[in-house]
Every structure is written in C-alpha cells, then in structure tokens.
Amino acid sequence: MSTRLALAFKNLGRNRRRNMATASAIILGYAGLLLLSGFVTRIEKFFRATSIYLNHVGTLSVFKPDGVEKHLLKPKKYSLTPEEQGKTREIMQNLFPENEGIGTSLQGFSLIGNGCKTWPVRITGTEKDLEKRLVNHWSVNQFSAELLRARRGSGIWEFKNITPILVTHKVARNLGKSKIKSLKEDAPPQFSTSDTYDCSDQRFHLRLADDSNVQLAARTFQNDFSAVDAEIVGFYSSGLELLEESAALVPLDALQKLYETDGATKISLFLPWNTPPEPAARRLSEALRNANLDLEVHHYKEFSVNPFYAGFMNLIYVMSSFFLTLAICVVTLTVSDTMTMSVLERSREIGTLRALGFRQNQIIRMFSEEGTLLGLLCLPVGLLIAWLTSLAVNSAEVLFEVPGISTQIKVVLEINAMHSVLLGALLVGVTMLSGWITSVRTANKALVKLLQSHVS
Amino acid sequence: MSSLKMGIRNTLSNWRHSLGAILSVAIGFSALTLFNGYISVVQDMYEDNYRQRSMFGDVMIEKSEDGKEIDFEESRINQAEQNFIANFFDENKDLLDEYVRFLIISGLANNGKTSSIFWGFGYDFEKGRKLREPTWVWNSKAGKPLDQQTSDTVMLGQDISDTFGCVVEKKERLLTKVGGYTPLDRPFKCERDKLQLSVTTESGQINAMNVKVGALGGVGLRGIDSWYLMMSLDRAQQLFDTQDISHMRVRLKDAKMFDTFVQRFNRAAREKNIELRAFDWRDHVIARVYKRTMGLFLMFRNLVTAVILTISGMSVLNAMVKSVNERRREIGTLRSLGFKQNRITRIFSTEGVVIGVIGSILGSIFCIISSLVLNKLEFIYFAGFLSDPVPFVIGLVPNLYLLSLVILCAIAATTAFFASYRAVKSSIPTLLTSV
Known part of the structure; x- marks a missing residue:
C-alpha cells in the first residue's frame, strides 16, 4: 500500500x-x-430559531385533527380541551424528558383599539414562563439576534397585575402608540378618563400616543362580544415581514379570558436543537394514539405549520x-x-x-x-x-x-x-x-x- | 483574417490536443447556461406574479418618495390630485397603455361564525383585467374573475378562504406551463357565502358592508394570500367613506419608455406643487419580497457563475498549456519562418476563440437536450413565497446562450494567450529542439 x-x-x-x-x-x-x-x-x-422559538411553532406541535387548517374557522370545535391538554403534556413529558419546554398556545383574531381607532391583529396567547425561556433561548441569541435587537420594552412575563401586550412596531405605528409601560411605577398619565374624547383633535391623538393602554375586542368562542383592557409593555418583531402589520402577543390566560374559553389551539414541544423532528413526531403520534387521544402531530419542517420555513x-x-x-x-x-x-x-x-x-x-x-x-x-x-x-x-x-x-x-x-x-x-x-x-x-x-x- | 484561418485550421488539424479544451468549454457552458436558465425562469415567475397577476404594470404613482414606507391612510390621493393625474394621462396618451386606480383596504371580515383580518385592494375591475393581460386575465382558482361578476363580490386569497371554510369542489393543478390559470369556472362552496367587512374610516368611525364571496384566487404569494381580499374600487371607497385612492398603477405602451414617462410626470407634479411621484413598482414597499428574492437569486447566480467560470477556466488553461507544450516545435518553425511573437500568440488566441465556439456549440446541444428532458419530467416544487407549486423548468434563453458563448470564448482566448506567451518568448533553437 x-x-x-x-x-x-x-x-x-x-x-x-x-x-x-x-x-x-x-x-x-x-x-x-x-x-x-x-x-x-x-x-x-x-x-x-425564529419560527420554533419566537413564533412559537415548536419542534413538534399537537393540534386537533384538521386543526391546523380549521382552528380559525371553528375555534371551539378545533380547540384542545383542558383534559386533552393535560394528558398530552404528560405524554410529552414522559416521552421526551430531555425537552426544553412544553407550552400551550391559543391563536385568533382581535381588534386592538386606542379609543379613536381600531386595528385588526392576529393575536397569540402564550404561557408567560415559557415565553421567557423561548426569548432567552441560546439559539435565538445566536441566530436571530437581529430580531431581539428590534425589541423595545419588557417581556410579557415581567408584569403581574395588568394584562401586558406586545405589538409589532407597525401595529403600534398604525395605532399611533409610542408609549411603552415601564416596569417602574409610571408617572401620572397625561391622559385621564375625565378628558373629553375628540378624535378629530390632533392634541387628543398626542395624548393617546402617550398612553400605553389599549382595548382588545373579539368574538368569544360562544360567538358573543368580549373586550379586555391591556397595556403595551413592548414592541417586538415577528421576524416575518408579512406579519409585521398585524401581530400581537399576550399571556395565554388573558387571551382565554377574551375568548371566554379554557381551550387551546395547540401544544408545542420544544426539543433540543439538533433533535431530528420526523422520528420524534412519529413517536409522539404513536404515544397519543395508544392513549386514545385523537390528535395530530406536526413538526416544524412541515409546510402546513411553518410555511415560511x-x-x-x-x-x-x-x-x-x-x-x-x-x-x-x-x-x-x-x-x-x-x-x-x-x-x-x-x-x-x-x-x-x-x-x-x-x-x-x-x-x-x-x-x-x-x-x-x-x-x-x-x-x-x-x-x-x-x-x-x-x-x-x-x-x-x-x-x-x-x-x-x-x-x-x-x-x-x-x-x-x-x-x-x-x-x-x-x-x-x-x-x-x-x-x-x-x-x-x-x-x-x-x-x-x-x-x-x-x-x- | 489569416490568423483566423490559421486558428481554425490548427484547431481542426490538432483536434486531439484541442479536444480537452473543447470539452472543458462545453462543460462550463452547459453548467453556466443550465443554472442561469433555471434562475431566469424562477425570476420570470416572480416578475409575472407581480407585474401581471398582481397588476403592478410598469409604473406606480403615489404620494411617497420612490416607494418608501408611508402611512397609507394619511397619504391617499384626493380628488384634485386624481384630476391632475387624469389630465396628465390625457396629455401623454402616446406613452400610456392602461392605468388602474387602487385603494388599499384592511379590516376585519366576519361570516357570522369566524373572523379574520383582511388586507387587499379595491380597484377598477375592467382596467385591472387589461393590466393582467395576456397571461392572468383569468386570475381565479375557483369562480369567475371579478370583472365578470357584480360589484358586490369579492375575491379571497387562498389561506383566508380556508379560514372561512371555502372549498373548491374539484382540486386540480391549474397553473399552465406559460403561467396563468386555465380559464374555467370551477365551482366552490364556502361555509357562508356572505361576509361582513368592518373597517375604520378616516374619521375614526367603524363602517361595515356585506359582500359576497365570488371567487377564490389571490396574488399567489404565501403570507399575502393569508389575508388577501380584492373588491371593486367604488365599493371600497364606499366602505371607507372616501373618494380618495392610495395609488395608481400604469402600464406603458412600451416598457422602454419608463424613464421618459417618469421624468415627464415628476416634472409636471413638481411644477404644480403636487406631492405625487411616479416610480418603478419594484421600489415600492409592497414589492419588498420581490426585490429581496431577486437579490437572493442574484447572489446565487454570481456565486455559481464565479465558481463555474473559475473551474472551467482552469480546465481550459490546463488543456491549452498541454496543447502549446506539444507544439513548441511548430512555434519554433513559425518563428524561423519570420512570424513575429505577437502574431503567434494571436494565432493561439484565435485558436482559443475557435475552441470556445466549438465547445459552446457542443454545450448548447447538450443544454437544449437536457433542458427539454428535464422540463418534460415536470418535477413539481414550492418556489419560495409562490403559493402555487410550480414545475422545475430550465429556460431556453437565446441571450443567455450568446452571453455564455462570449464569456467562454473570452476565457479560452485569454488562457490560450497566456499559455502561448511563455513559449513564444523562448529562443528559436530551444523551441526547435523541444521533444
């Protein structure tokens, strides 16, 4: 040789x-x-990193059958019940003890208003603790740092006694909002409820801009009208240009309150970075079937749940x-x-x-x-x-x-x-x-x- | 001329030596042309999607500085400004083919059970149809195009129609090979065929209107089709309680007249102190995805071209050096007959060009055959942000073939020059005694 x-x-x-x-x-x-x-x-x-962590797609996500396509059409029918959520989380935890997080999220549409003007948004409700872990995930810091740099203000996990909301820069601009509620005690608002509403007055718009309060309005799962007050605690970027005009993020419980439901659109499982998603999806699918849960498992590479990627x-x-x-x-x-x-x-x-x-x-x-x-x-x-x-x-x-x-x-x-x-x-x-x-x-x-x- | 004759004769008489170089040129030519042929088809798909399907035409007129981001609501074109545009168009009929008025609309759509954000345009149906000519006159996947329906109908994009439970009864591939859908009124059903559109007017009032879902289609761009809704301009103006429009899109009689049109319009607007500007739609914020996708293609194209040309260039150089080395005695003979050094390098360079031409012809034959075979296979895939799956097609673009030929001939001639340069500098006895 x-x-x-x-x-x-x-x-x-x-x-x-x-x-x-x-x-x-x-x-x-x-x-x-x-x-x-x-x-x-x-x-x-x-x-x-952007889709799994910042847009909450997860490595794997569990929906009701046909829920990916139809959860916005019939949210009540295609929501996961609390029982399904509990069982699914348990199965996920047992099957993948190495997971980096399991999170429930709810998605829907809502109108966000400043008192004079409303703007439609696609709103996501997510668990506060999980959101904190996702935003601070090492891969987000390493690969999507540009999107973190675009953030202003605080995270939704940092507030307890109010309904915090994150909106994109463009939604804030469309609503004419520049004020972000800070973690410290705010100075007395320049705008008070005793002021006269006059939407045609430019000075009134300036006052509105300096107030972080917004109103969320939506149809509940029972088809009634519902509204909640929220405070803008930060501006963020969804990462996807086409979502920038209309994305908002609130805590899960706040959105469930708005929609008057205890259901969820999906449960996402976050596995270590290099875990191949396809075999994991097959394992989870089989485990759910064995537990008599009629649910669908998707992974982040699928066109249906992550079309941009x-x-x-x-x-x-x-x-x-x-x-x-x-x-x-x-x-x-x-x-x-x-x-x-x-x-x-x-x-x-x-x-x-x-x-x-x-x-x-x-x-x-x-x-x-x-x-x-x-x-x-x-x-x-x-x-x-x-x-x-x-x-x-x-x-x-x-x-x-x-x-x-x-x-x-x-x-x-x-x-x-x-x-x-x-x-x-x-x-x-x-x-x-x-x-x-x-x-x-x-x-x-x-x-x-x-x-x-x-x-x- | 005699150099050319000698170059051709030398290439043919030394065909064994030239074969390596010819093959290298043919390979480089094929790789270059096939890749660029593919990229040009994908670029055309995107261009077609914007220019015709989305009715962007050639020029946009808006109250913005060359398409920079603006507040669409606060930058609408009022009646007086519309009159100015109409007068300008009347005076410049020689340039204009068609123009369409657009109003950007957004709000919340509701069918009684489900709500969704919508975003889209109100536009002149008839004129819009002309802007979609010739490929996208029929722009609906299901139902008839809006210009064949009443003004209270709307067209929904692919994904928003899913949200409202709209289902096409028979699913099939609609995209034709030349782009556009086969014109056929495909039946579809929605959970409820009426929608209520709620919007905030300029004065901050909530306004609502009932419309009928008449067609499914959209603009064929993923993400945009998630919210997309098109309706007639008069209905959109009624909904927003305005007579204003957001912008105008113009198709010119000849796209080459773009600069003339833009200069004339912008001068006229400046003279009358009107804020309006005419510019290329590609510079508009709405077309950002297009521009960035084209940027990505350009980057890929440059990288691939650089790598392929370098590899091919090295290969041709290799073959030419070998060819020159084996003909050192011939060079010596020519020198002893009185040929000047630069004449000999010119003969070799001409030989390089001949090799480039022959290699390119062989490469063209290979490219045409392989393109036809690959195109026949119709491998279907999703091309980035296009929402319809598209076939993998390699374009047969004559200009591209010509450009590749010129580049490869230049490379072959240059390498031949450098390969022969050192040899001709040697002394005649050294050359004549070479083995």
Missing part, C-alpha cells in the same frame, strides 16, 4: 503544472460548495442541489479530462509496468489512487480557503436582506463540519472514479500496442 502511495505521489509530482491546474479546479469547487453550504446553514438556523428552504435546497450537481459534473469532467491526458501520455509506462508483471487491476488501482490522492491533497487547501473567506465575510459585518424577513440579517458563513466531510468525500470519490474510468480502457489494451504508443 505504501509503495503504491509513494508511486502515486511521485506520478503527481511528474506533471506538476497540469496537476496544479486540476487541483485548483477541485480546490475552488470545494471552497465554493463549502461557502454556499455555509450560507444555507446560516439561513436555515435563522429561520429555524418550508417554502423558503425548499427553494434554497432546490437551487443548492442544482448547483451541487452542476459543480460535481464540472469537477468530474475536468478531472477526467486531465486524467485521460495523463493516462494517454503514459501509455508506454503502462505497457512497461504490464511487461514487468503488473496486473491490469493493479494499474487501474494505481491511477485511482492518484486521483484519490489528488482529491485528498486538495481538500485541506479548499477548506482553508473557505475558512479564510468566511472569516473575512463574517468580520466585514455585511447585512443581507432575506426575502420575507422583516429585518436585515448579518451574513455569517458557517463552515459546517458534516457538510465539509460529506462534500469532501463526494469530491474525493469523484476524482477516484475519474482515475479509474480513464485508466480502464488503456490498461486493457494489448501490451504490444501500449509499448509502441507515442507520447501524444
């Missing part, structure tokens, strides 16, 4: 210039693929796969081309080796090893180039506008170890195969013909 390896080394050194050109093609191909995978990895992590990543994966295929083809043919020239040039050498007693498959193996070696030598260089480029790009703090995302995010190229190994193995495989394919025909030629062949 070591003799063959030494021979392969020597042969590569003989045609240094040509092999350098081939190597540079492999190196650049590998570096390009690594950088692309680094970009895709970063985007995927941003979307994953699924749709966007789908496009990115299709484009990347297409590029990967083309890049591999280009590298394969480039290497084959070089190897063909090399094999043809060395026909006489092959003949000599055969005459010395080398078997055909030994010669083919020698060329394959030459290809493998060439590939292996290129990988560290490609990795180094990709790493240096990623360092340069990451330190340049370039901002990038992701379609559908409400804020610019920093371009971070993350060289993924797994992708590096897989892509490297693929490229080495390709170079090995090229060496093998190109040498088979020549090695099988008659010995006399090989010895008589010319250089070109």
Whole structure:
C-alpha cells in the first residue's frame, strides 16, 4: 500500500503544472460548495430559531385533527380541551424528558383599539414562563439576534397585575402608540378618563400616543362580544415581514379570558436543537394514539405549520442541489479530462509496468489512487480557503436582506463540519472514479500496442 | 483574417490536443447556461406574479418618495390630485397603455361564525383585467374573475378562504406551463357565502358592508394570500367613506419608455406643487419580497457563475498549456519562418476563440437536450413565497446562450494567450529542439 502511495505521489509530482491546474479546479469547487453550504446553514438556523422559538411553532406541535387548517374557522370545535391538554403534556413529558419546554398556545383574531381607532391583529396567547425561556433561548441569541435587537420594552412575563401586550412596531405605528409601560411605577398619565374624547383633535391623538393602554375586542368562542383592557409593555418583531402589520402577543390566560374559553389551539414541544423532528413526531403520534387521544402531530419542517420555513428552504435546497450537481459534473469532467491526458501520455509506462508483471487491476488501482490522492491533497487547501473567506465575510459585518424577513440579517458563513466531510468525500470519490474510468480502457489494451504508443 | 484561418485550421488539424479544451468549454457552458436558465425562469415567475397577476404594470404613482414606507391612510390621493393625474394621462396618451386606480383596504371580515383580518385592494375591475393581460386575465382558482361578476363580490386569497371554510369542489393543478390559470369556472362552496367587512374610516368611525364571496384566487404569494381580499374600487371607497385612492398603477405602451414617462410626470407634479411621484413598482414597499428574492437569486447566480467560470477556466488553461507544450516545435518553425511573437500568440488566441465556439456549440446541444428532458419530467416544487407549486423548468434563453458563448470564448482566448506567451518568448533553437 505504501509503495503504491509513494508511486502515486511521485506520478503527481511528474506533471506538476497540469496537476496544479486540476487541483485548483477541485480546490475552488470545494471552497465554493463549502461557502454556499455555509450560507444555507446560516439561513436555515435563522429561520429555524425564529419560527420554533419566537413564533412559537415548536419542534413538534399537537393540534386537533384538521386543526391546523380549521382552528380559525371553528375555534371551539378545533380547540384542545383542558383534559386533552393535560394528558398530552404528560405524554410529552414522559416521552421526551430531555425537552426544553412544553407550552400551550391559543391563536385568533382581535381588534386592538386606542379609543379613536381600531386595528385588526392576529393575536397569540402564550404561557408567560415559557415565553421567557423561548426569548432567552441560546439559539435565538445566536441566530436571530437581529430580531431581539428590534425589541423595545419588557417581556410579557415581567408584569403581574395588568394584562401586558406586545405589538409589532407597525401595529403600534398604525395605532399611533409610542408609549411603552415601564416596569417602574409610571408617572401620572397625561391622559385621564375625565378628558373629553375628540378624535378629530390632533392634541387628543398626542395624548393617546402617550398612553400605553389599549382595548382588545373579539368574538368569544360562544360567538358573543368580549373586550379586555391591556397595556403595551413592548414592541417586538415577528421576524416575518408579512406579519409585521398585524401581530400581537399576550399571556395565554388573558387571551382565554377574551375568548371566554379554557381551550387551546395547540401544544408545542420544544426539543433540543439538533433533535431530528420526523422520528420524534412519529413517536409522539404513536404515544397519543395508544392513549386514545385523537390528535395530530406536526413538526416544524412541515409546510402546513411553518410555511415560511418550508417554502423558503425548499427553494434554497432546490437551487443548492442544482448547483451541487452542476459543480460535481464540472469537477468530474475536468478531472477526467486531465486524467485521460495523463493516462494517454503514459501509455508506454503502462505497457512497461504490464511487461514487468503488473496486473491490469493493479494499474487501474494505481491511477485511482492518484486521483484519490489528488482529491485528498486538495481538500485541506479548499477548506482553508473557505475558512479564510468566511472569516473575512463574517468580520466585514455585511447585512443581507432575506426575502420575507422583516429585518436585515448579518451574513455569517458557517463552515459546517458534516457538510465539509460529506462534500469532501463526494469530491474525493469523484476524482477516484475519474482515475479509474480513464485508466480502464488503456490498461486493457494489448501490451504490444501500449509499448509502441507515442507520447501524444 | 489569416490568423483566423490559421486558428481554425490548427484547431481542426490538432483536434486531439484541442479536444480537452473543447470539452472543458462545453462543460462550463452547459453548467453556466443550465443554472442561469433555471434562475431566469424562477425570476420570470416572480416578475409575472407581480407585474401581471398582481397588476403592478410598469409604473406606480403615489404620494411617497420612490416607494418608501408611508402611512397609507394619511397619504391617499384626493380628488384634485386624481384630476391632475387624469389630465396628465390625457396629455401623454402616446406613452400610456392602461392605468388602474387602487385603494388599499384592511379590516376585519366576519361570516357570522369566524373572523379574520383582511388586507387587499379595491380597484377598477375592467382596467385591472387589461393590466393582467395576456397571461392572468383569468386570475381565479375557483369562480369567475371579478370583472365578470357584480360589484358586490369579492375575491379571497387562498389561506383566508380556508379560514372561512371555502372549498373548491374539484382540486386540480391549474397553473399552465406559460403561467396563468386555465380559464374555467370551477365551482366552490364556502361555509357562508356572505361576509361582513368592518373597517375604520378616516374619521375614526367603524363602517361595515356585506359582500359576497365570488371567487377564490389571490396574488399567489404565501403570507399575502393569508389575508388577501380584492373588491371593486367604488365599493371600497364606499366602505371607507372616501373618494380618495392610495395609488395608481400604469402600464406603458412600451416598457422602454419608463424613464421618459417618469421624468415627464415628476416634472409636471413638481411644477404644480403636487406631492405625487411616479416610480418603478419594484421600489415600492409592497414589492419588498420581490426585490429581496431577486437579490437572493442574484447572489446565487454570481456565486455559481464565479465558481463555474473559475473551474472551467482552469480546465481550459490546463488543456491549452498541454496543447502549446506539444507544439513548441511548430512555434519554433513559425518563428524561423519570420512570424513575429505577437502574431503567434494571436494565432493561439484565435485558436482559443475557435475552441470556445466549438465547445459552446457542443454545450448548447447538450443544454437544449437536457433542458427539454428535464422540463418534460415536470418535477413539481414550492418556489419560495409562490403559493402555487410550480414545475422545475430550465429556460431556453437565446441571450443567455450568446452571453455564455462570449464569456467562454473570452476565457479560452485569454488562457490560450497566456499559455502561448511563455513559449513564444523562448529562443528559436530551444523551441526547435523541444521533444
């Protein structure tokens, strides 16, 4: 083995210039693929952290059958009862003791008003303690920090005696609200209920802007009218541009009070970051079935519960796969081309080796090893180039506008170890195969013909 | 001319040497053209979705600085400003094909059992139809387009129609290969076919109106279709108790006249101290998803092009160096016959161009065949924010083929020049004695 390896080394050194050109093609191909995978990895992590934690999708979520599509149409029918919620939580806890959180949430529509003007919002009710853990999750801090920076004010978990509400910056703007209720005792409000309501008076609007109080109005699950008072305790960003005009977040109990229900739209399970969601969903589904609970389990990669993640990543994966295929083809043919020239040039050498007693498959193996070696030598260089480029790009703090995302995010190229190994193995495989394919025909030629062949 | 002749003759007579380079060019050409062909199709889908389906036309007229974010309610175009626009259009008929008035609407829709936020537009039905020509005249997945219905009907986007329990009786793939839906009045049923729309008017009053769900469709963009509702402009104005509009969208007779139109309009508006501005709809805040998606495509395209061209360039260089090295004696002979050094490098560069052309022709043949095969397979997938699944299609774009040919010929010529440059500098005896 070591003799063959030494021979392969020597042969590569003989045609240094040509092999350098081939190597540079492999190196650049590998570096390009690594950088692309680094970009895709970063985007995927941003979307994953944003949707699972900040938009409460969860790693897994449990709905009533057809509840994903119909919970807004018939909220009462498609809500999880307290009994179902209790049993599901228990099963989740027993099945996945390693979980990072289990949370109930309720979703619906509501009108939010400032006394003069109302604005429709898609409102989410979530458990206060869980919300605190989700916002402070390490992945949110690491991958969706831009969205945290867009937050103003406090979290809903920080208030006890009032109904706190978070609204997006655009909802606040549409309502003409600039005041955020602070945790400290507020100064006496400039606006008092004894003032005369005059919505056509601009001064009155200024007073309204300086008051954090809003009114939430909605139809209850029993189809009656209901309203509650709430205080704006913060502005936040949902992360999704299309939700920015109409998103609001309140504690679960407050929304249940507004809708006059003890039901919930879904229960979300938050599993450790790298847990594959599909097998976990299957396990949970089976456990729920065994407990005679007729409920549906979804995971965050599904189009139905997380359309932005699924749709966007789908496009990115299709484009990347297409590029990967083309890049591999280009590298394969480039290497084959070089190897063909090399094999043809060395026909006489092959003949000599055969005459010395080398078997055909030994010669083919020698060329394959030459290809493998060439590939292996290129990988560290490609990795180094990709790493240096990623360092340069990451330190340049370039901002990038992701379609559908409400804020610019920093371009971070993350060289993924797994992708590096897989892509490297693929490229080495390709170079090995090229060496093998190109040498088979020549090695099988008659010995006399090989010895008589010319250089070109 | 003699260099060209010699280049062609050399390529053909040394075809074994040139084969490697030709193959490298063909591979690079194929990779470049296939990827860019795919990207151009996806770009066209998005463009078509905005320009025709969503009726954006060529130009938008609004009270904003080139589409920057504004408060839509406070920036409506009043009657006097609408008259100014109408007069301007009358005076500039030579540029104008069609224009449509739009009012942005938002509020809460209720069917008696379920409520949902809605967001959308009131617009002139008839004129809107013309803006959707030719691909999206039929823009409804179920029911007839609004221009074929009474003014009290509304069209709901895909997801909001699910919220109101609207179901298309027969589900099928509607998107045709050239874009647009097959014009067919597909029956659908909603839990309740009447909706009550509640909105806040300019004066802060709550206003409500009953409408009929006449069609399901939307604009084909996920997220937007979750709330999307379209209705007639007069009904929308009635609902919001206003005669104002939010903006106008204009389709020009010739999109190339964009600059002329915008300059004329903005000058006229400035002269009359009117805040209105005409600008490219792509710069509008509503089209941000479009712009960002195009930015993403551009980034992918640049990265892929750079990688492919570098790999191909290296491969061609490799082949050319080999070819030159094996013809050192020929170079020596030419030099001894009196050929100047730059004449010889020119011959090799011409040979590079010939190799580029032959490689590109071979690459084109491969691309056309593989595109036709892949397009025939109709692999369906979701392309980002487009709500309808679309087939994986690679576009056959002649300009792209031409551009790839030019780029690869340039690369081949440059590499041939550099490969031959060092050889021709050697002394004639060294060249003539080369093995």
